[in-house]
Amino acid sequence: MDGHFVPNITIGPAIVKALRPHTTKPFDVHLMISPVDAYLDAFAEAGADTITVHPEAGPHIHRSLQHIKSLGKRAGVVLNPATPAKMLDYILEMVDLVLVMSVNPGFGGQSFIDSQLRKIAAIRKMIDASGRDIDLEVDGGIDARTAKLAIEAGADALVAGTATFRGGPDAYADNIRALRGA
Numbered sequence: 454m455d456g457h458f459v460p461n462i463t464i465g466p467a468i469v470k471a472l473r474p475h476t477t478k479p480f481d482v483h484l485m486i487s488p489v490d491a492y493l494d495a496f497a498e499a500g501a502d503t504i505t506v507h508p509e510a511g512p513h514i515h516r517s518l519q520h521i522k523s524l525g526k527r528a529g530v531v532l533n534p535a536t537p538a539k540m541l542d543y544i545l546e547m548v549d550l551v552l553v554m555s556v557n558p559g560f561g562g563q564s565f566i567d568s569q570l571r572k573i574a575a576i577r578k579m580i581d582a583s584g585r586d587i588d589l590e591v592d593g594g595i596d597a598r599t600a601k602l603a604i605e606a607g608a609d610a611l612v613a614g615t616a617t618f619r620g621g622p623d624a625y626a627d628n629i630r631a632l633r634g635a
C-alpha cells in the first residue's frame with residue numbers, strides 16, 4: 454500500500470527481504486501500489502514467490518504480468534469490487550492466481566461485499582474451463598461465515614486479517630482452525 458493507489462501505507466520490499474529468512478512458506482505479495490511496474494523487480498529480489506497486481510495500477514496489465522513471469526515468479530491479477538470478471542478474458546492464460554477483493558482495498562476490518570460471490574462463481578467457471586491450475590483467492594471481510602460462502606462460490610485460498618489476529622497471539626491457532634473449518 455502506497456498512500457496513493459490506496460489510502461494507506463504498509464509493507465515495502467525491505468520488509469519482504471527482512472522476513473524472507475524467517476520462513477520457507479511462500480510469500481504471496483499483493484501490490485496495492487501505482488505505478489506498479491517500477492517495483493516488480495525489487496519485490497522479486499526481496500523474495501516474493503507470487504506477485505499480484507491490479508489492472509488499474511499500470512498502463513498495460515499484460516506487460517506487467519509478462520514481466521513478473523520473466524522474473525521467474527508466479528503472476529497474479531487482482532480484481533477490485535467494481536472490476537468485472539470479464540477483464541480476465543485475455544490474461545487468464547498467463548496467470549497463476551486470481552484474487553477477488555471482497556472489500557475496497559486499503560484497510561482491514563471492513564465488511565464483506567456480497568456481490569463478489571457472483572464474481573467468484575463466474576471466475577471459478579472460467580478457471581475450470583481453462584483447464585489450468587490457477588488459485589482463486591478472496592480477500593476482505595473473511596470470517597467463519599463469509600469464508601464458507603466464498604468457498605462454496607469456488608474460492609480455494611482466503612486472506613483473513615481481523616478474523617486471524619483478534620484475541621492476540623494465544624488465539625491465532627484457534628482462529629485459523631475456525632476459518633479452515635468453515
Ligand SMILES: O=C(CO)[C@@H](O)[C@H](O)COP(=O)(O)O
Nearest residue numbers: 558559560561562594614615
Ligand atoms: O489488505 C487488505 C485490504 O486492503 C486486506 O488484506 C485486509 O487487510 C484484510 O483484512 P480483514 O478484512 O480480514 O480485516
